[in-house]
Amino acid sequence: DGYRNTNQVSDDYRYQDGNYEAPNDGYYRGGDEPAHEEDAQSDVTEGHDEDDEVYEGEYQGIPHPDDIKEKQKKRAPAMADEYRDRADLMAERMEDEEQLAHQYENIIEECGHGRFQWTLFFVLGLALMADGVEVFVVGFVLPSAEKDMCLSSSNKGMLGLIVYLGMMVGAVLLGGLADKLGRKQCLIISLAINAAFAFLSSFVQGYGFFLFCRLISGLGIGGTLPIVFAYFSEFLSREKRGEHLSWLCMFWMIGGIFASAMAWSIIPHYGWGFSMGTKYHFHSWRVFVLVCSLPCIASLVALKFMPESPRFLLEIGKHDEAWMILKQVHDTNMRAKGEPERVFTVSYIKTPKQVDEFIEIQSSTGTWYQRWLVRITTTLKQVWDNVLYCLTAQYRMNTLMLAVVWFTMALSYYGLIVWFPDMIRYLQDEAYESRVKIFDEEEVSHFTFNFTLENQIHRNGEYRNDKFIGMKFKEVKFEDSLFEDCYFEDVTSSETFFENCTIISTVFYNTDLYEHKFINCRLINSTFMKEKEGCHIDFEEDNDFLIYLVSFLGSLSVLPGNIISALLMDKIGRIKMIGGSMLISAVCCFFLFFGNSESAMIGWQCLFCGASIAAWNALDVITVELYPTDKRATAFGILNGLCKFGAILGNSIFSSFVGITKVVPILLASSALVGGGLLALRLPETREQVLM
Secondary structure (H helix, E strand, O other): OOHHHHHHHHHHOOEEOOEEOOOOOOOOOOOOOOOOOHOOOHHHHOOOOHHHOHHHHHHOOOOOOHHHHHHHHHHHEEEEEEEEHHHHHHHHHHHHHHHHHHHHHHHHHHHHHOOOHHHHHHHHHHHHHHHHHHHHHHHHHHHHHHHHHHOOHHHHHHHHHHHHHHHHHHHHHHHHHHHHHHHHHHHHHHHHHHHHHHHHOOOOOHHHHHHHHHHHHHHHHHHHHHHHHHHHHOOEEEEEEHHHHHHHHHHHHHHHHHHHHHHHHOOOOHHHHEEEEEEEEEEEEHHHHHOHHHHHHHHHHHHHHHHHHHHHHHHOOOHHHHHHHHHHHHHHHHHHHOOOOOOOOOOOOOOOOOOOOOOOOOOOOOOOOHHHHHHHHHHHHHHHHHHHOOOEEEOHHHHHHHHHHHHHHHHHHHHHHHHHHHHHHHHHHHHHHHHHHHEEOOEEEEOOOOOOEEEEEEEOOEEEEEEEEOOEEEEEEEOOOOEOEEEOOOEEOOEEEOOOOEEOOEEEEEEOOEOOOOEEOOOEEEEOOOOOOOOOOOOOOHHHHHHHHHHHHHOHEEEEEEHHHHHHHHHHHHHHHHHOOOOOHHHHHHHHOOOOOHHHHHHHHHHHHHHHHHHHHHHHHHHHHHHOOHHHHHHHHHHHHHHHHHHHHHHHHHHHHOOOHHHHHHHHHHHHHHHHHHHHOOOOOOOOOOOO
């Protein structure tokens, strides 16, 4: 009844001989004039075409019946949807999505797999490579950055974890936005954030600002993984999807190799930089940070020439744009195959029913920040709704099982990846300490020390009228010794301490023998003049070459696993690949009990990385395939964010047992892998299904 006036107008008013005849229902219509004869028309209207004739009711505000019918047709579907139950609309949309999924699969098969997919493969590969580089950057620069920024052990630990924290937040946030704003747009945002703050972090001097830049840089790169796999999968047919997504994973390995090689070739050249006064220093490790941003920048530039995912465009009802992109894919591949005459035969593609439409705010509504606030809050609410959708009855069990598998895999893998270098460093320290030289009750007088003393312990010694000039103490300890009338000048030290010593009438000039290095000592008439400026923290002398070599070999060792997983992914299936890889990795963990040397630890690390990479690749593939297009990047982002949380826990737990016991890390990693692998076998197989 509320819409009776619009439905009734065309019946109430009948157009006759240039006038409207009102119905005889007793209501005043404002125009009961008799119809004029044809020969009595005004001379003013003579000669006018009937199509151009001005409708007289226009001046009275009465709509033309033809206009009413047009508006009625346009408003009818909207009115119908408004009064329909939301469950009915969602059911209709799901039916449309199922039809679209099968039609889209046929369209992708018609487009073929060729030049377009390979071009996109390398563009997205660079983005994935940037993600791999980001994981290694902080670990490589810490030995040099700790000296420049005077970082304590807790500062270094926070810097190592802050990147994973940023990646965790970025995966959930940017992955969710990719399902609302588009794959390409969000990937550009993600890469731009990472490139900008990675570049900025190479110039900042303070620890706090550097930490902030690496946090935001990690947030940006965290969004690449869920977006890249969702983006690329929507250009692949069912027969090609598992294999080519696995090939794409190789770029993460290439990123690790690139970072290791660049660190090896740049960081040791400490002079590759410049200084501005005494406060600003740009050393070689900062050059390395700059170079590591190149894959991200290259992908960002190349991505500008790539189209949006047509599957995403169809989900939001942009049929024509999606059709044009699919035609572009088809024509590009056909020209590359030498068949330019082949015509794209698709004329219409099914688009799902649009339920949640974003309402654009007019520019005249409120202030600019109010409009943006409404847009942002609306978009974030839609992202949150997508997150909750992944936990609805239809997807809850799959999401929970995948979450456990992702978490156990990350806890074991990232925990051991940190544990291996720490254990190698611990074995080196043990070997170094076993070579210590001990001097008891030595008496030295009127002697000049101008050479390095390293890895020594001096007990109950007496030093009188000795000079220590232009020398270095490295891992030297003096216990219960006497220094009388001695002179120290231009002395540097690391891990050097004086315990229970008596120091009489001794001068320290331009040294870094600070107060905390004298433990329970008696200083009588001794003078400290012009202490060295700078950081007062002793840093461990890391074997940088070994750190780079271990990371390089660990990254290279996944190559065979990548190749095998790519070739077998579509043959044996995703589930068997995950379960088998995780169980084999668990077996590799037990052999770590026999790793009592550096070479053995490096060998077991390579074996573990090579065995576990197949599970990572299969997890990426099955996560993409289990969720519909409008929830795909969101679900991947949630699970990848949980993965980064597992990485943070793994790093913290495993590193705390270095030098204490090997039993806990090995049993924890192996049991997590066995549990996750067995649970993965209960997931549904997806190699035969189309992308929903």
